[in-house]
Amino acid sequence: MTDDDLRDRMRRADPAAALAPLPPDRVARLLEETVSVTAPPTRRRVLLPVLAAAAVLLLAGAGWLILRPSPTATNLMIAYPSASAAAPPRHLTAPAEQRSAKCRPPEASRLTTTADFAFAGTVTGIDARHVVTLSVTKVYRGDPASQVLVDQTGDSSETMMGSGRFEIGKSYLIASAAGTVLICGYSGEAGTPGLLDLYEEAF
Amino acid sequence: MNSDDRRARFEALAPAVLDAVRRYLVRRTDAATADDVLSETLLILWRRFDEVPAEHLPWAYGVARNCLANAERARRRQARLAARIAFLRPAPPPPADDRLGIAMAGLRGEDAEILRLWAWEDLAPGGIAAVLGVSVNAASIRLHRAKQRLRAELRKNGAGAGHAESTEGRRP
Numbered sequence: 555m556t557d558d559d560l561r562d563r564m565r566r567a568d569p570a571a572a573l574a575p576l577p578p579d580r581v582a583r584l585l586e587e588t589v590s591v592t593a594p595p596t597r598r599r600v601l602l603p604v605l606a607a608a609a610v611l612l613l614a615g616a617g618w619l620i621l622r623p624s625p626t627a628t629n630l631m632i633a634y635p636s637a638s639a640a641a642p643p644r645h646l647t648a649p650a651e652q653r654s655a656k657c658r659p660p661e662a663s664r665l666t667t668t669a670d671f672a673f674a675g676t677v678t679g680i681d682a683r684h685v686v687t688l689s690v691t692k693v694y695r696g697d698p699a700s701q702v703l704v705d706q707t708g709d710s711s712e713t714m715m716g717s718g719r720f721e722i723g724k725s726y727l728i729a730s731a732a733g734t735v736l737i738c739g740y741s742g743e744a745g746t747p748g749l750l751d752l753y754e755e756a757f
Numbered sequence: 758m759n760s761d762d763r764r765a766r767f768e769a770l771a772p773a774v775l776d777a778v779r780r781y782l783v784r785r786t787d788a789a790t791a792d793d794v795l796s797e798t799l800l801i802l803w804r805r806f807d808e809v810p811a812e813h814l815p816w817a818y819g820v821a822r823n824c825l826a827n828a829e830r831a832r833r834r835q836a837r838l839a840a841r842i843a844f845l846r847p848a849p850p851p852p853a854d855d856r857l858g859i860a861m862a863g864l865r866g867e868d869a870e871i872l873r874l875w876a877w878e879d880l881a882p883g884g885i886a887a888v889l890g891v892s893v894n895a896a897s898i899r900l901h902r903a904k905q906r907l908r909a910e911l912r913k914n915g916a917g918a919g920h921a922e923s924t925e926g927r928r929p
Contacts, residue, residue, distance in 0.1 A: 555908055564876035567854040570780035585771050588799045589764055 646704040647734050657738030662755035665740055669729040671696035672757060674744060676725045680706060686720040688728070694757035695729075704728065704735060715742020715749055727753055767806050770813065774802060777814055777878070778821045784877055786825060790832070794824045815880060815887035822888060860910035868903035875900055 555563075565571070576584075665672075672695040675688035684706035690699050706720050714737065720726065725744040729736040742749055778798050782791035798821045802809065810816050861869050874880045874888055886896035 555911070557904060560904060560907065561876045563854065563857060564872065567857050568784065568877050570783045570877070573780060573783055575776060576779065581772050581775060584775065584796065584799060585768055588771075588796070588803050589767065 646702055646728070646730050660739030660752055662752050665729060665736070665752060665756035668731050669695055669736055669740070669756070670731050672727070672729040672753065673699065673702065674725065674727050674753075675702060677720050677722050680720060680722060688720075688726065691725070694753055702728070715739060715746040717743065729753075763806060767803055770809075771799065771802065774813060774817045775799060778817050781818055781821055781878060782825065784873065786829070790825070790828055794821060794828050797824045797828075810887075812884065812887060814878075815884040818874070818878060818880075818884075818888045819890065856911065856914050859914055860907055863910045863913075864903065864906055867899070868906055871896070871900050871903045872907055875903075 672693070673688075673690050674692040674694070675690045677686055678689045678701075679687040681687075686704045686706050688702045688704060690702060693699060704720065714720075714726075714735075716726075726742065727744050727746075727749050728741045730741075735741050739749075740752070744750060775795070779791065779795050782794050785791075786794070798817065801820050801824070802817060861872070864872070871885060871889075874885045878884070878888075880888065882897040882900055883893050885900060886893040889896065891899075
């Protein structure tokens with residue numbers, strides 16, 4: 555028995571040989587169900603737990619913004635023009651793990667009500683612990699400052715407008731509330747379209 | 758690729774995949790399970806559409822194979838569900854060619870599956886390799902051995918080369 559004979563014989567026993575094709579309306583319904591019932595597709599399944607974690611963080615962040623402690627409990631690191639040893643700078647942290655978070659479009663009014671400190675600055679250095687030093691060029695809100703330290707977040711994310719990370723020599727507009735950088739379109743590279751307008755409108 | 762493009766491409770590709778996967782499933786399980794696994798396979802195809810290779814059918818068979826294995830594991834765990842499915846939809850009838858059926862039943866599961874992929878899904882060793890997640894070389898060797906074992910089983914049952922049947926009803 556040749557290969558062809560063997561295959562022919564198996565094909566004659568194919569249980570699906572007499573299977574009628576699905577009616578077109580049933581096919582259309584199946585496809586419609588597939589694309590509409592499914593959650594928005596993700597590039598990689600590994601993103602799903604990250605998205606879930608990001609959603610939890612966002613919710614926690616939103617709750618925290620409402621119930622946040624008084625501004626004395628910040629770790630914003632600001633060196634004032636007349637900084638003395640008695641007034642060590644505080645440290646500004648950036649919310650991490652929000653790489654996949656989706657944000658509402660930024661609104662100037664929300665920036666106005668939320669931010670307690672906002673400034674324009676240029677990155678002068680990033681140390682080994684990913685702490686970014688910015689030289690302040692303009693303070694939009696808050697006490698005058700000459701230098702601010704901010705944590706570098708991940709490599710790339712939606713947290714910061716523009717490239718998503720701090721780079722030496724680039725200028726940024728940063729807003730913060732209670733020592734934490736405001737993300738989701740409220741902070742980023744100064745050249746990001748619309749960001750400067752947002753700041754001018756908000757402050 | 759924006760979401761409309763993606764959807765248009767999916768809807769262009771999916772009917773052919775749907776038909777092939779449906780046949781694949783009908784050959785291997787009861788109709789109710791086939792329906793469930795078909796929906797699940799489509800969902801995975803849609804979610805992972807950006808990863809679907811040019812040779813999409815073997816990929817889709819591979820997905821269906823995993824989904825079916827999961828469904829059957831779940832079914833074994835849930836005897837009650839199995840009973841309900843069996844009540845609603847009878848299992849497919851056994852192949853008309855009893856001697857072939859007996860010979861196939863005498864093979865190891867993986868040999869029988871390779872032969873089904875070859876004869877029923879019409880896959881070459883490259884496609885079989887993609888479904889089973891093995892190298893093309895391994896698929897070629899296993900296919901060759903599976904054919905020899907099937908021939909031996911048929912001979913053992915006294916239904917060898919002399920067997921003559923019409924070719925009516927062949928799948929195109």
